[in-house]
Amino acid sequence: MQLRTALNHMTVPGMGYAAFLDLASRLGCVGVEVRNDIPGPLFDGAPAIEGGQMARDRGLRLLGLGQVQPFNDWTPDREREVAALIATAREAGAETISLIPRNDGTGTGNGERHANLRIALKAIRPMLDDAGLVALVEPLGFIRSSLRSKQELVETIEALDAADRFRLVHDTFHHTLVGGGALFAEMTGIVHVSGVSDTQVAVTRMEDAHRGLVDAADRLGNVDQVAALIAQGYDGPVSMECFAPEVHALADPEAALRGAFDFMSSQLAERAA
Template structure:
């Protein structure tokens, strides 16, 4: 895929101090086509229909696509509370004119379910979410989290469950470069991937299985996650969707000029892929 075919997007985690409207406006100023909204950023979260509608209106005015609200957590532990939360989030994605809902699994060292129980819980959640998301014609973006204590670490596990249920049209994967490396996964599922998240990790002393969200930077020269290699493989295998920046590090969030830093990271990735 040629350099100019990379479609970058902004996850609101690039700068949580921006309002949803500012995120959308900055994406437009940068010449980007899409954003991901979030429900975990305090006062700048999407937590009600009015806020979702206002963000969606601004996105439509500027021609920006709302890819998702991030996220339903823990999506794979299904109960009445989770069902109500899923319904509320689906309504907010719809109100924002969004494409889908990011689905993140439980991360808990005290979760003692067997592999069989985890699989059953995953299939139950996918089955129930198919109905909820279907009411609004939304996609479910399943994001395996590569932490050792995650209840769903690999994309292969997620694909297996989705295919067993015949729900390929409803659910796609989030390929997160950080979690792909953290899980030690080697399989790529470009044909099943609906969204890509990128972030970098530079600490030379850190082993991949010990990586945590605060280590997640923008992608640059010292990146140890092979973001460029992962993207090259996904694009070679036919991925044509958005590549969304998702840094969690406080040092990124505190940048005086996050737009300049984002442009520099985009330039770095594009040059390495060219």
């Protein structure tokens, strides 16, 4: 089982863009995910075309550009946000954009939830067609999330005949929070991994701040989830996405990240043996 590692900028949000790329390159990552919700402008203010080239010069794919949230609250402002992110992604040569659902406890009722998702995807589809881009949609496992179910998302994408433009994010943290379920490896565009080792917090009370690096104390079953996805045919990138303050404060993130990736690779190799 070959682990194609990637790095999400949220894991090292205090690191400048060039240094982030250098780190990913030294770690042997296949690519990176860049975000607009960390301090500072995208690409540290460099033009998008230059930001994309900086990644490619280091042998890295610009796997994704995030994010628009909440994408499933479709308004003229949201349409402009999606259009702007698509335009930036095209200039940079990014492979995907990221769409995140409403996560404030509203829009969670069955009828409203389904309608809002369908309206947004139906409106975004022609925008992606025009740009030749794919959007990665990430269900969030929090109880307050307006899109928790991968099943609902897949059914909506298929109903719109839009599987060529939308892919799922399989996030091991959110998959655990929602109680597991079908994996949909064939619909998965990227896998996000992070670990929770705190034994005192109940799964239902886990938050982003608990999401650290993956190690032997992990409670999320990261290795099992990734192994199952690979067994079902997934061969895309596995991106480390950590929100924990203690990870953000690491003096030597390179050594810690290398250790996490090596741990996952060795565990996957054992399962494959």
